[in-house]
Amino acid sequence: MTHSNILIGTALTFGAAVAFAGNSTAAKLAYEGGANPLTFLTMRSVLAALLVLAIIILTGRSVYMPMRRRIAALGIGVLATVYSYGLLSAIQYIPVALAVLIFYTFPLMTSLYTWISGREKPSIAALVALITAFAGLILALDVRGGHLNVEGVTLAFIAAIGLTAVVLLNNRMVGASDPHPVTFHMMVSMTVVSIIVAMLSGGYAIPDSGTGWFHLTLGTSLYAAAIVTIFIAFSLAGTVATSLTMNVEPVSSVVLGFLILGQALNAWQVVGVALVIAAVLSVRLADIRRSNAARDASA
DSSP states (O other): OOOOOOOOOOOHHHHHHHHHHHHHHHHHHHHHOOOOHHHHHHHHHHHHHHHHHHHHHHHHHHOOOOHHHHHHHHHHHHHHHHHHHHHHHTTTOOOHHHHHHHTTTTHHHHHHHHHHSSOOOOHHHHHHHHHHHHHHHHHHHTTTOOOHHHHHHHHHHHHHHHHHHHHHHIIIIIIOHHHHHHHHHHHHHHHHHHHHHHHHHOOOOOOOOOOOOOHHHHHHHHHHHHHHHHHHHHHHHHHHHHHHTTTHHHHHHHHHHHHHHHHOHHHHHHHHHHHHHHEEEHHHHHHHHHHHHHHHHHO
């Protein structure tokens, strides 16, 4: 892995993180134009599935997976539908930046799981990071200011818990197989589940204006493009640089929320956002150091 590849991969990851933030921002505007989370979720899942399938075909890959992994990928797609719907729904009630910030606490939740399950013992640094993140969330959500929207916060936490489950199950059940067919099966599963839920609930809402259609198309396209960009970034920069750079997404959500949606955060909320991101970064770095140490010990 050359230095230039790492730089290019990191730059692509930065672009993907901004695109994911743009997807969330556009979702809020699409809702204002008449769409709803189910419409947005279904459309972006279809676009992502088609784009990943095109790449699989163009690069000579195969969608084939052993039956056990295929079932696992489809099942994880169901969980991914839950967390995606949770995040997209939370955006209706709380600022995009706060919804994404809560969503990005999943590394902390993953660490909590490993502690509770007895797989690892928490270090002092990890406990400090957890306390810091909790304090940061209190500030970011403006709990003392009385502006806490319980429904929106709950949906965002459901999204974070869902992503935590997806990460843990993906590592155990799918493993280190080619991510392209795995992602394709997940997107197909998400599309099918979204359609079934919409049919049962009558939940689709179509934009009632050209602006609504524009933001629906823009947001879902940004998501699909970001998914593919992440594949390329991983292959160029590796897991470490990519996973760390993805923390640009909550920062981008703050900026885009302010510039495009007019969702300004007060000074204490900005401090809270910074504390949470710092805590998540410290946990990610600790996980990386631990993984490297384990790999060196087994070499």
